[in-house]
């Protein structure tokens with residue numbers, strides 16, 4: 220799919236960070252946008268930015284992507300008023316860094332609800348209609364480095380993000396016959412609202428340090444938006460945004476003993492930084 224002008228695009232998580240940057244970039248490319256986020260004020264800001272720049276937002280509504288009924292109602296509005304989507308972009312997500320023994324059941328539920336059910340709801344409410352319409356299309360889901368690598372301290376986050384990679388790979392083959400392409404985006408550090416909202420189950424004084432360290436290596440959400448648009452244009456499946464993660468993933472695939480040693484080192488560094496002294 221080379222020409223994006225006029226394509227009907229739905230983006231979740233559009234009130235902030237990667238979702239907002241992608242919505243703004245696609246507005247400039249004259250796409251017809253359908254936007255959502257749980258943060259109504261942030262979503263309105265995004266709509267204003269796009270409209271003021273001459274872009275077209277057909278529908279914007281705030282709801283929880285983890286709530287099936289809300290997604291289904293929004294999808295019905297889109298389909299009744301505008302027909303099937305051309306491009307679905309699942310971006311909304313939350314993050315939690317924790318050791319398993321410090322997690323409540325509600326922590327698992329909260330992250331799975333947004334990061335996994337949110338993506339599933341987007342897929343189940345929009346993709347069958349794309350298939351029925353027979354116009355082809357593209358699905359982008361934002362996973363993470365933690366979707367390729369079992370990063371220490373990321374147990375629930377990595378679980379949801381690996382699931383996104385797995386579902387995308389499956390659909391990449393299932394939807395080929397319908398001319399619907401898949402991309403799964405696996406960012407490293409990105410300077411977005413998530414850096415402040417990530418819940419870290421560690422001593423209070425170290426979390427600011429961790430955030431500052433994370434920001435030093437972070438790229439902009441605009442850069443990720445650019446890579447998302449390139450992936451759609453070039454039908455690229457996996458998008459890894461940072462070179463260090465490309466290396467780590469290479470070692471995982473082609474030289475597992477090296478990968479394992481690096482992961483043990485990362486685990487020790489994270490335990491030390493986040494003040495968990497685990498005997499090894």
Ligand SMILES: NC(=O)c1ccc[n+]([C@@H]2O[C@H](COP(=O)([O-])OP(=O)(O)OC[C@H]3O[C@@H](n4cnc5c(N)ncnc54)[C@H](O)[C@@H]3O)[C@@H](O)[C@H]2O)c1
Nearest residue numbers: 232234235236237257283284311312363408409411412413
């Ligand atoms: N920032 C990073 O370093 C980074 C790295 C890897 C992957 N990611 C992934 O990128 C995606 C976008 O995150 P971001 O970095 O732009 O963060 P962000 O916090 O700036 O944006 C996430 C958006 O999702 C929305 N959201 C949260 N819960 C929601 C819900 N229940 N329903 C609807 N919307 C909800 C938030 O309101 C927010 O606007 C996420 O899936 C995240 O896991 C981010």
